Amino acid sequence: MNFTKILANPPYLGSLGGKIMSFTHGEFPNSEYVILMPVSNYKSNKLYSFVKDIQMSDPKFFSEADLTKQLCICKVGNEKTYKDFIELEMKTYKSNFFPFYEKNYKLPVKYVFERCDYSTEDDFNFECDFVDSSRLVNWDTGILDGGTGQGYKWNVQRERKIFIHALCVIRFNNPKERENFTTWAYSDSKNGLTNKLLFGLNKQTTSRLCYLAIPQIDWENIDKTDLWKNKDYDGAVLKEMGLKWSEDRNAVEYI
Numbered sequence: 001m002n003f004t005k006i007l008a009n010p011p012y013l014g015s016l017g018g019k020i021m022s023f024t025h026g027e028f029p030n031s032e033y034v035i036l037m038p039v040s041n042y043k044s045n046k047l048y049s050f051v052k053d054i055q056m057s058d059p060k061f062f063s064e065a066d067l068t069k070q071l072c073i074c075k076v077g078n079e080k081t082y083k084d085f086i087e088l089e090m091k092t093y094k095s096n097f098f099p100f101y102e103k104n105y106k107l108p109v110k111y112v113f114e115r116c117d118y119s120t121e122d123d124f125n126f127e128c129d130f131v132d133s134s135r136l137v138n139w140d141t142g143i144l145d146g147g148t149g150q151g152y153k154w155n156v157q158r159e160r161k162i163f164i165h166a167l168c169v170i171r172f173n174n175p176k177e178r179e180n181f182t183t184w185a186y187s188d189s190k191n192g193l194t195n196k197l198l199f200g201l202n203k204q205t206t207s208r209l210c211y212l213a214i215p216q217i218d219w220e221n222i223d224k225t226d227l228w229k230n231k232d233y234d235g236a237v238l239k240e241m242g243l244k245w246s247e248d249r250n251a252v253e254y255i
Helices: 016-027 044-050 085-090 095-105 150-156 175-187 193-199 208-213 233-240
Strands: 033-038 051-056 071-076 113-115 129-133 167-171 243-246 251-254
Touching (some): 095 193, 095 243, 150 175, 175 233, 233 243
Antiparallel strands (some): 051 071, 113 167
16 A cells, blocks of 8 residues: 555544544545554444555554554545445455455345343243354354354253353344254364354454354255255355355355
C-alpha cells in the first residue's frame, strides 16, 4: 500500500479510534489518510464506506497492542469501494479461502454463531444445538478442541454438561442437521476444512459475523451425496457450493 499523508493514527482499541477518524474525515473531506485500528471499528457509523484500500498489519510490529488479530492498515478517502461492512471485513480473511467466503456470503443465511456466555445446559436444546467454546484461538478450551474440550464432549460424546463460561452455539432446525454438521466439523477438527475456515477469519472470538465460516447448505440431506458416503466430507460440502479443494495451493477454488 502506497500513501503520502498520515492525518490520523488512532488507538488500536475502543470507540475513540472511530471518533478520531470521523472527525478527521469531516475536517479534511478531500484528503487521503491512513488509519491503524481493528477492522471491527469500521462497522460503526458506516466508516467502512470511506475505506479505499485495506491490508492486515503484521502483529510483530505492533506487539504492544491489546488486540492484533484484526489490526489493519486502511487508506481512507471519499471513494465508495465497499457497500457494507462484511465486504470490507472479508478482505482481512485468509486469501486462500476467499472463494468460499465469497460464495457463502451470497447464500441465504440459515445458520449463525450465537454468543451464549455463562449459560448452563438447561439453556440449550441438546438434540439440535451445536455448542462449543467461543474462543477462536489455539487454547485447550478453544473451539473444535478434541478430547477434553467442551465442544467435543457435548457434540461428539453427547455429554449434557457445560463446564466453561465462554460459549457459542449454532442452532440447527433438527437433530439430523446438527448430526451431519458435527460429522463434518470433527472429521478432522485440527487440520480439516472446518478448522481452516474458522481460523481463516482472523478473529479471536466468535460472533454472528462468523457465519461466513459455516457452509449455508442443506445440512439435513448432505449425507445423501456420493462424496459424503465415501467419507470425503470436505469434498461433499465444497461441491454443494460449486467449489473444490486444491491440495497443491492449500486453497479453495471454484469448480
